[in-house]
Structure formats: C-alpha cells, structure tokens
Amino acid sequence: MKQTIIALLVAVAAFSCNDDLKNENAQLLSELDSLKIQIENDKLVSDKLVAITKIIDQIEKDKFALSINLETGINSDDYERKMQDIQNSIQLAGKKIKDLSKVNSTYASIIKKYEKEIAEKASDIVKLNMLVAQYQEDNQGLISKVDLQNLEIIEKNQLIETKQQELALIEAKVQELVKQAELTQAEAYFAKGEAYYLAATRTKLAPRKKQATLNEALTYFEQAEKMGITQATDKIKEIKAQSK
Numbered sequence: 001m002k003q004t005i006i007a008l009l010v011a012v013a014a015f016s017c018n019d020d021l022k023n024e025n026a027q028l029l030s031e032l033d034s035l036k037i038q039i040e041n042d043k044l045v046s047d048k049l050v051a052i053t054k055i056i057d058q059i060e061k062d063k064f065a066l067s068i069n070l071e072t073g074i075n076s077d078d079y080e081r082k083m084q085d086i087q088n089s090i091q092l093a094g095k096k097i098k099d100l101s102k103v104n105s106t107y108a109s110i111i112k113k114y115e116k117e118i119a120e121k122a123s124d125i126v127k128l129n130m131l132v133a134q135y136q137e138d139n140q141g142l143i144s145k146v147d148l149q150n151l152e153i154i155e156k157n158q159l160i161e162t163k164q165q166e167l168a169l170i171e172a173k174v175q176e177l178v179k180q181a182e183l184t185q186a187e188a189y190f191a192k193g194e195a196y197y198l199a200a201t202r203t204k205l206a207p208r209k210k211q212a213t214l215n216e217a218l219t220y221f222e223q224a225e226k227m228g229i230t231q232a233t234d235k236i237k238e239i240k241a242q243s244k
Contacts, residue, residue, distance in 0.1 A: 056118070059090060064195060
C-alpha cells in the first residue's frame with residue numbers, strides 16, 4: 001500500500017512538471033513570435049529611413065550643384081527645372097516622413113528631426129527663389145554672372161559664418177545615419193565624393209575652383225576606397241588623370 005501511494009505521488013509530480021514545461025514552452029514561443037515581429041517591423045522602418053536619407057542627401061547634392069550653376073550662369077529654363085526637381089524631392093521626403101510617423105511612434109525623435117530638416121531645406125529654397133527673382137533680368141533668359149556676383153556679396157558673410165557649421169552638421173548627420181539606418185561610413189564618403197565630382201565635371205568652374213572641387217572629391221573617394229568601396233578606385237583614377 002505504501003509503495004502504491006509513493007508511485008501515485010511520483011506520477012502526480014511528473015504530470016505537474018510536464019504541464020509547467022508545456023506552459024513555459026508556450027510562453028517562450030509566444031515571446032519568440034513577438035520578437036520576430038519586432039525585428040521585421042524594425043527592418044521595415046530601417047528601410048524607410050534609408051530611403052528618406054537618400055532623398056535628403058540628393059536634395060543636398062542638387063542644392064550644391066545649383067549654387068555653383070548660379071555662380072557661373074544658368075539658363076532660366078534650366079534653373080526652373082532644377083529648382084522644381086529639388087522641390088519635388090522635398091515634397092516626396094515630407095510625404096514619406098509623414099507616412100512613417102502614422103505607423104510607428106517608436107522612432108518619434110528621428111522622425112521629428114527629419115521633419116525639421118525638410119522644413120529648413122524648404123525654407124532655404126523659398127529664400128533662394130526670392131533672391132534670384134530680384135536679380136533676374138526681365139528680357140533675357142539668362143541669370144547674368146554679374147548679377148549673381150552681387151547676390152553672392154549679399155550672402156557672402158552669412159555663408160562664411162555658416163560653412164563650418166554646415167560641414168559639421170553634415171558629418172554629424174552621416175554618423176547618425178550610419179547607426180540609425182545602417183548606412184556605412186564608407187558609403188557616405190563615396191556619396192560625398194560623387195557630389196563633389198559631379199559638381200566639378202558637370203558645371204562651368206574656374207580652373208582653380210574646379211581643381212579644388214576635384215581635390216575634395218578625391219579625398220572622399222580615397223577614404224571610401226580604404227574602407228572597402230571598390231567603385232571608388234575607378235573614380236580616383238579618373239580624377240588623377242584629369243589633374244595631370
């Protein structure tokens with residue numbers, strides 16, 4: 001009788017442990033499913049942030065190229081077309097940021113930062129349009145170099161004061177995006193090199209300024225090459241060939 005009671009107690013204990021194990025496994029599976037969903041959501045958000053970042057970087061490149069065009073002279077139709085492209089990019093980035101904010105509140109601080117950056121770029125474009133309109137000739141299709149030199153004098157002091165700050169902000173933004181949107185530093189250097197290279201090769205610049213711009217591009221391409229971006233090698237060869 002005593003042996004029978006002991007056997008029953010052992011069976012009850014084993015059954016209880018088995019239930020506890022099943023419950024624990026079920027909880028672990030539930031947590032694993034939740035983790036998978038979170039990872040997938042984070043990946044979707046990361047992809048959207050990368051897309052927004054690329055649009056913002058393109059806006060910055062287009063603004064830089066357009067500023068050089070304004071110094072050397074640009075046909076009014078080309079100016080309006082390029083300006084419209086920038087405005088379209090700003091609107092597209094704004095829409096993507098707004099859509100992202102509706103579906104995910106975890107990245108509220110990042111989204112708010114992007115919204116502020118897009119608003120600042122839109123404001124810059126409005127100011128630039130107003131300044132150019134003041135100096136554009138009524139009966140000619142060109143924005144003359146002389147007029148644009150006057151415009152440059154008006155903005156010169158402000159540009160000198162803000163240039164270092166803008167460069168620092170660009171560097172900070174790139175570093176932040178490396179962490180937040182999985183954009184590597186090497187890709188960022190290559191993107192900067194491309195921006196300076198295109199500005200030097202596709203716009204009319206004074207020889208000294210063109211060479212200085214090419215040197216900036218070369219520096220970024222060399223940094224990208226050291227960090228494993230193989231496409232930078234061909235760019236370096238092209239720049240060195242042009243500099244001979």
